[in-house]
Amino acid sequence: MQVITPPKVYPVIIIGSGASGGMAAWNLTRQGIDVVLLDAGDKFDRAKYWTHVPPWETQARLARGEKPETFFLDTKEQPYLTPNDRPFALTRVWGHGGKTNVWGRVSLRLSELDLKAADRDGWEIPWPIAYKDIAPYYDQVEQLIGVNGGTDDSDVLPGSKYLQPPPAPRCGERLLQKAMGKLNIPVVAGRRANMTRPTRGFPACHYCGNCGNGCDTASFFCSADHLLPFALQTGKLELRSNAVAARILTDENGLATGVQYFDRRTGSEQQVRGKVVVLGASCVDSTRILLNSKSSRHPNGLGNGSDVIGRYLCEQIRLNARGYLPALEGTATRNDRGIGGEHIYMPRFNHRPGRGRDYLRGFGAQFWNTWSNWNGPQEGSDQIPGFGASLKRQIKRRHPAWFEIHPFGEALPYAHNRITVDPKRVDKYGVPLLHIDYRIGENERKMTEHMADTIEEIVKAAGGVLVNYKRGNLDAMGSAIHEHGTCRMGADPKRSALTAFNQMHEVKNVFVVDGSAFPTATEKNPTLTILSLSWRATDYLAQEIKRGNL
Amino acid sequence: MGTSETNLNRRRALTQLVAGSVGLVSMPLWVESLCARARAEGHTHAAQVAASAATWSPSVLTPHQDEAVIALTELIMPATETPGAKAALVNRFVDHVLSTVDAKTRDEFVRGLTWLDDRCRARVGKDIAGASAAELTTVLTPLAAEGTAPTADAPGVAFFRVIKSMTITGYYTSEIGLRQELGDDGRMMLGTFEGCTHPEHQ
Numbered sequence: 001m002q003v004i005t006p007p008k009v010y011p012v013i014i015i016g017s018g019a020s021g022g023m024a025a026w027n028l029t030r031q032g033i034d035v036v037l038l039d040a041g042d043k044f045d046r047a048k049y050w051t052h053v054p055p056w057e058t059q060a061r062l063a064r065g066e067k068p069e070t071f072f073l074d075t076k077e078q079p080y081l082t083p084n085d086r087p088f089a090l091t092r093v094w095g096h097g098g099k100t101n102v103w104g105r106v107s108l109r110l111s112e113l114d115l116k117a118a119d120r121d122g123w124e125i126p127w128p129i130a131y132k133d134i135a136p137y138y139d140q141v142e143q144l145i146g147v148n149g150g151t152d153d154s155d156v157l158p159g160s161k162y163l164q165p166p167p168a169p170r171c172g173e174r175l176l177q178k179a180m181g182k183l184n185i186p187v188v189a190g191r192r193a194n195m196t197r198p199t200r201g202f203p204a205c206h207y208c209g210n211c212g213n214g215c216d217t218a219s220f221f222c223s224a225d226h227l228l229p230f231a232l233q234t235g236k237l238e239l240r241s242n243a244v245a246a247r248i249l250t251d252e253n254g255l256a257t258g259v260q261y262f263d264r265r266t267g268s269e270q271q272v273r274g275k276v277v278v279l280g281a282s283c284v285d286s287t288r289i290l291l292n293s294k295s296s297r298h299p300n301g302l303g304n305g306s307d308v309i310g311r312y313l314c315e316q317i318r319l320n321a322r323g324y325l326p327a328l329e330g331t332a333t334r335n336d337r338g339i340g341g342e343h344i345y346m347p348r349f350n351h352r353p354g355r356g357r358d359y360l361r362g363f364g365a366q367f368w369n370t371w372s373n374w375n376g377p378q379e380g381s382d383q384i385p386g387f388g389a390s391l392k393r394q395i396k397r398r399h400p401a402w403f404e405i406h407p408f409g410e411a412l413p414y415a416h417n418r419i420t421v422d423p424k425r426v427d428k429y430g431v432p433l434l435h436i437d438y439r440i441g442e443n444e445r446k447m448t449e450h451m452a453d454t455i456e457e458i459v460k461a462a463g464g465v466l467v468n469y470k471r472g473n474l475d476a477m478g479s480a481i482h483e484h485g486t487c488r489m490g491a492d493p494k495r496s497a498l499t500a501f502n503q504m505h506e507v508k509n510v511f512v513v514d515g516s517a518f519p520t521a522t523e524k525n526p527t528l529t530i531l532s533l534s535w536r537a538t539d540y541l542a543q544e545i546k547r548g549n550l
Numbered sequence: 551m552g553t554s555e556t557n558l559n560r561r562r563a564l565t566q567l568v569a570g571s572v573g574l575v576s577m578p579l580w581v582e583s584l585c586a587r588a589r590a591e592g593h594t595h596a597a598q599v600a601a602s603a604a605t606w607s608p609s610v611l612t613p614h615q616d617e618a619v620i621a622l623t624e625l626i627m628p629a630t631e632t633p634g635a636k637a638a639l640v641n642r643f644v645d646h647v648l649s650t651v652d653a654k655t656r657d658e659f660v661r662g663l664t665w666l667d668d669r670c671r672a673r674v675g676k677d678i679a680g681a682s683a684a685e686l687t688t689v690l691t692p693l694a695a696e697g698t699a700p701t702a703d704a705p706g707v708a709f710f711r712v713i714k715s716m717t718i719t720g721y722y723t724s725e726i727g728l729r730q731e732l733g734d735d736g737r738m739m740l741g742t743f744e745g746c747t748h749p750e751h752q
Contacts, residue, residue, distance in 0.1 A: 052738040056725030168745025175751055207740040331748075333733040338743050375593055377722040377732060382585070382715040387626040387694055388687070392634075392731070395718070399732050456567055466568045 010036045010238075011545060013259050013274035015245045015289065018098025019527050020514040021280030022223030022231075023534040028278075029236035031542045036272055037231075038243035038261055040281075041095030043224065044069050044214065051210040055374050069214060071095065071102050080284075080434040081422055088315075088436045089478035090284060094264075096241070097224030098282065099481070102212055104341060105192040105220050106366065106525035107147045109138050111158050113351065114522040121360050124312065124413045125490045125519050128500035135159060137532035145221035145531070146199035148339075150189030156347040156364075157188060164196045166343065167207070170336045172369035172403040173344045175325050179462035185454070186349050190366065193221040193528070194339040202226070209337025220339075243270065246431045247293045248277050248510065254297035256510050262429040269429075276509045276541065276550050280534065283313075283483035283516035284419060288434045290487060290512070291421045303504040309487050309497050310420055312413035313436070314521035316480040317363075317444050319473060321405045321455045322370070322380060323466035328401035342366035342406065348523055350450065359446035363409030363523045365454070370402040380467040403464065407451045410523045412443050413485045438477050448472055482526050487516035502537035509550055513537050580658045581708050585715040587655075588647045592723040608641075610648040610656060615663055617679035619644050619713070622666075625686050626717040632731040635721050643720035644713075662709025666693075669706060 012028055014021045017039040025037050048069040050058060058068075073092040082088045093099045111131060118126040135158075142162040149163040166189035169177060180187040194205040205219040218225035231237040242264035249258045249271065258273040279286045290309050293302035301309055348362035349355055370376040380402070381395045417439065421432035452471045459466055490496025493505035502517050504510045513534040515526050544550045608616040623635035623644065635641075648656050666689070667677050674685040681689070692699055693710040721727040728734045746752070 054734070054736050054738070055723055055728060059725075167743045171746040171748060171751050174746045174748075178751075206738070207743045208738040210738075335735050335737055335740065336745075338745070343745070374723075374728065374734075375589075377727070378589055378592060378719045381722070382711075382718050385694070387690065387714060389628055389630050392627055392630060395722070396732060460567055464567075469568050 008273065010034055010272065010274040012036075012276045012278060012541070013038065013272055014278045014280060015259060016040075016098060016279070016281035016286070016514070017096050017228060017239070018093070018223050018280065018282065018514075019100050019103075019530045020282075020534045021278070022097065022100070022227040023531050024278045024280055024511075024513055024538045025231045025237055026227040027535050027538040028542060029231040029234040032234075032236065033542055033545060034236050034238075035231070036238045036240060036274065037228075038240050038245050038259060038272070039094070039096055039098075040242070040244045040264060040285075041073075041093075042241045043096045044071065044101055046214070046216065049214040049216055051213045051216050052208055071214070078427055079425075080436060081425060082436050082438075086437060086439055087476065087478075088438050089476045090434075090436065091478070091481045092282065092285065094244075095224075096228060096239075097222045100221060100223045100527070101214050103222075103527060104525060105194055105211060105339070105527075106342075106345075107142070107145075107149075107191050107193045107528040108157060108345075108364075108524040109159050110134070110522055110524060110529050111156055113155055113348075114520070114524065117361060117520055117522070123360055125488070125492065125495050127519050128489055128491045128496075131158070133500070134529070134532050134536065137536045138528065141528060141531045141535060144200070145193050145226060146195035146197070146202075147191055147193050147528070148189075148196045149191030152188040154186065154188075154347060156186075156349075157191065160191075163191065164199075166190065167194075167196060167205075167338050169343045170338065170369035171328055171331065171334075171400065172325055173342075173367055175327060176367050176403060176405075176458060176462050176464075177344055179458055180346065183457060183461050185458065186347050187367075188345055188347060190342045190345045192339060192342075195219050196339075200226075205339055207335075207338055209340040211340040240272075244429065245281060245289055246429060248279075248289060248302050250293070250295050250297060250302065250507075252297070254295070254507060256302075256507060262431075267429065276511070276545070278538070278541070279510065279512045280514045282514055283486055284434060284436070286512055286514055286516050287419045287486040288421055288432075291419070292432055298506075303497055303506040303510060305506050306494050306497060308495060311415045311418050312485040312488060312519075313417040313419055313438055313483060314411045314413045314485040314518075315438060315478055316482045316521050316523065317409045317411055317440060317448065318475050318480045319407060319448075319451065320475060321459075321466055321469055323403060323405075323459055323464045323469065324380075324398050324401040325403060325462060325464045326401065327463055330397045331400045333396075333400055336369050336400075342368040344368075346407075346454075357446065357450050359443045359450070360412060361410035361443075361447070361520075361523070363407050363447055363451055365405055365407035365451075367405050368403065369400075370404055376402050383467055405455050405458070407455070408480055408482070408523050408525070409444065409447045409451060410521050411440055413488075413520065414441060419486050436478075440474075440477070448474060482515070482521065484515045484518040484521045484526065487512045488519040489517045490519055501540040502533060503540070511537055511541060577708055577711060578658070580655045581712050584647070584651060584655055584659065584712050585719075587651055588643075588716045588719045591647050591650060592643070592719040606642055608645045610645050611660075614677075614679070615660065616641055616645065618663060618667060618677065621679050621681070621686065622690075622713050623717045623720070625683055625690065626714050627721045628683075633726050635717050638721050638724040638726040640717055640720035640724070643723075644716050647716060659709070659712065662705055662712065665705045666709055 050068040291301040346365040489498040627635040
């Protein structure tokens, strides 16, 4: 195959256009730096978003042969491997904006409690940054993207200064909130990146609740709406679509010189040259690219002399408990879709006096009434006894009463939880496939017990009934879609791959700005922190370029 | 870390807290897998699309079996102030779901339906489609009471669990079920979100 090497050398090549890559592109271009951005997919077609299409209209449209936008990458196009007995449910979005097109929008700051966890308990390496290092970036990101939430700050959730008003709780959320109050379990307004006020020219959320299908009005943060167009307006961004990055190319000194990629439509091999590479392809895909970028100077993958890259994969554990509140049975059906999913959140509390357990780290939980989606009435109603008019009446009575509790817990980093690439199994471009080997341990199992106790305690206090609940059952590994840790930052180059500014210890002109940089997963949803760290890292990068160091 | 006593108490408390399938009668594997398949089809609406064609005939079931499914689904989810399963074409939903599963699961379903047809003839002298609602109710009531049904009736109990679950899924993914029966206003653009306004919940 003929390799075409264009002569232009870009100051910066960014791989990936989601939260991390999109932020890098936005922040560098506005500082006058020329960037070429490679995304493995194309722009998603807003005309094909079916967010305002109720089920009955969906049926009519499908019958006419129309199809909604599909955001998710098909494993038939890009397979990945796991051990036979340890499946991992990997979710990938290739296309402008990546997973921010359909993300859960939960935006929780890490606190000193999170960032100092490893300093306290000694499990694996600590974060090389403190809350004060990242707090100014959280402030900026929240103002930029529009996060709603309460003013209920705590040691777990600090910094509500710039939050927009949160949506009111639904009935079931009120009752659960009251029950938690009685139990002295903390509960706050959710903090999520739905704009409840018009922000930077984007209209406020209109509460259709279908955010999981993309947003018709760009009223929740999506990199393709809120970052990339502004970066393009500077004239400094060249955006290459359908560019599936395979390897970072290096010179005889081991420094990056460019990126090899494949055109997703034609399969042809391409290269782009650059002085700096910023990797933001998501934790799993950035790790794959680094491990596939082997050379004589980097035989173990790019910048992986420490052998930490690919290891310490920490994907949060989670489960979904469902039940109903008899107190709400028979109340009127309401339009409760809201901002989709939870309006209230239980911050971690197991660090509080008298609440401790025999495991490390913690968990939080989201709570919602389920009339926020259309699948509500079918899940669990078949457990109502009998049939006929009485069954129909009871399903209707119970309909407003359903709730869900959705805890997320930190999984510790373990060296054996590992992403590797398999040279014998390649994708259609000939690039070695991902292999993900992930399992949880005793710490996570003990935490699951505490999650179950907490759910049961709250539901009991609220007078609720759990349905189809199996104590201790977790969702499939990978379901949190919060992968971290496989290219972690740290002070010690022997035990980490990146500096505190996301710069590779071993390759100074490569930065990795996505979730793979996190040394710990924490129990919190990571996107707000990814945006903040990417902003911080690219501020540093811009300075280094201006100083002539890169 | 709990003592064995607190664990025991916890377990006792849990039985009062939990309703659902962990409960009474263990079912053959095909039962839950077919119910789950129906929910998946219901959520993507693929089944309802297949069902909405102007001219329709069953692809898996025979016309006789289809008539039986119409009668059963309407009995489970009848017309009241709002239309029932028959008007919501739940029989077509059931047939479509069956077209998406393996032959063994289809056979299990048809075997259960045939068992029930035979039971109906034995008890009220008519097949399912020919029986009145009252007669069908007599036949189905003991099968719906899972815990107390005789062991010999297990095929009927399992089949009833499946057809009931599929009926609920088919009905509450239809416009009739969601909009007319449950009262979804279908509004997708709200200026404000009120949330809970009940004084008693605050």
